[in-house]
Amino acid sequence: xxxDIPAAGYRGRFAPSPTGPLHFGSxxxxxxxxxxxRRQGGEWWLRIEDIDPPREAPGAREAILASLEAHGLHWDGxxxxxxxxxxxxxQCLQRLAAEGRLYACACSxxxxxxxxxxxxxxxxxxxxxxxxxxxxxxxxxxRLDTRNLIIDFxxxxxxxxxxxxxxxGGDFVLQRADGLxxxxxxxxxxxxxxxxxxxxxxxxxxxSTPRQIxxxxxxxxxxxxxxxxxxxxxxxxxxxxxxxxxPALDARRAxxxxxxxxxxxxxxxxxxxxxxxxxxVLDWAREYWxxxxxxxxxxxxxxxxxxxxxE
Ligand SMILES: [Zn+2]
Numbered sequence: 217x218x219x220d221i222p223a224a225g226y227r228g229r230f231a232p233s234p235t236g237p238l239h240f241g242s243x244x245x246x247x248x249x250x251x252x253x254r255r256q257g258g259e260w261w262l263r264i265e266d267i268d269p270p271r272e273a274p275g276a277r278e279a280i281l282a283s284l285e286a287h288g289l290h291w292d293g294x295x296x297x298x299x300x301x302x303x304x305x306x307q308c309l310q311r312l313a314a315e316g317r318l319y320a321c322a323c324s325x326x327x328x329x330x331x332x333x334x335x336x337x338x339x340x341x342x343x344x345x346x347x348x349x350x351x352x353x354x355x356x357x358x359r360l361d362t363r364n365l366i367i368d369f370x371x372x373x374x375x376x377x378x379x380x381x382x383x384x385g386g387d388f389v390l391q392r393a394d395g396l397x398x399x400x401x402x403x404x405x406x407x408x409x410x411x412x413x414x415x416x417x418x419x420x421x422x423x424s425t426p427r428q429i430x431x432x433x434x435x436x437x438x439x440x441x442x443x444x445x446x447x448x449x450x451x452x453x454x455x456x457x458x459x460x461x462x463p464a465l466d467a468r469r470a471x472x473x474x475x476x477x478x479x480x481x482x483x484x485x486x487x488x489x490x491x492x493x494x495x496x497v498l499d500w501a502r503e504y505w506x507x508x509x510x511x512x513x514x515x516x517x518x519x520x521x522x523x524x525x526x527e
Contacts, residue, residue: 227259227261228250230249231262231406240476241456241462246287248443248481252414264297267299267397281295287473288474312360315434319349320353321341321356322348323344360387371442374512390431403424404437415441421444450517453515471494481509482511
């Protein structure tokens with residue numbers, strides 16, 4: 217055991233949105249969470265976060281599953297789909313509403329963008345509708361009243377974190393005006409209720425984590441441990457993402473992709489493993505994976521991360 221979470225009962229997950237095929241940035245998150253689970257004899261689940269149909273791409277689910285299989289990243293149990301949990305999210309909202317933690321908001325995105333405050337690059341919603349007692353009717357968002365909330369947690373890679381929503385971001389949306397449930401709500405409830413003991417994912421989600429912890433606390437749900445991996449950025453500092461048209465993973469180069477992802481994550485895979493079959497690379501990785509070797513940074517440039525062959 218190289219890390220300090222007990223093997224018994226470990227459960228982790230990878231949770232992509234079906235907005236497009238996996239790219240190298242998603243492979244880093246998938247591989248990191250997979251190895252953190254498997255190194256400790258734990259389970260690794262797959263959850264498809266399909267609660268935003270307008271953003272989904274046709275065929276993306278199938279492409280994601282095929283890509284994970286091609287890279288030898290086999291998950292436990294049936295695939296979880298958030299689209300099958302909508303009733304549960306509704307119950308959680310009812311509970312928060314009954315406890316006076318939720319209010320209806322009639323502000324348009326445009327109004328908030330034009331008149332809201334910007335604090336440290338984040339758009340801050342100043343709680344205009346908090347005292348209006350608006351009815352919960354279609355066309356109005358539902359926001360969490362975050363007054364008096366302070367969320368502290370220790371990230372296993374990024375270190376101590378604190379969010380005071382009243383000072384940063386403000387009351388956030390749990391159900392959108394179009395009726396769709398927010399990412400924060402669905403992930404918070406699923407991670408807790410699906411028994412995740414640790415969440416390993418990209419640091420691009422670090423700002424979401426305290427909001428998800430807040431939801432778990434208010435609902436009396438358990439909170440997992442968190443480890444946010446560095447994300448890959450290009451020379452201009454832009455994250456590899458579907459929005460930036462990062463290329464889809466090439467399944468024919470699966471072994472090389474895994475090797476490069478391991479290298480990016482600071483694991484120092486032996487050069488002779490480059491281009492080996494995925495199963496061979498993963499055999500090595502399950503044995504030698506250590507969270508302690510992962511660089512303690514939020515982002516790293518990708519182009520500079522692969523040493524010349526023969527190093
Ligand atoms: Zn409002």
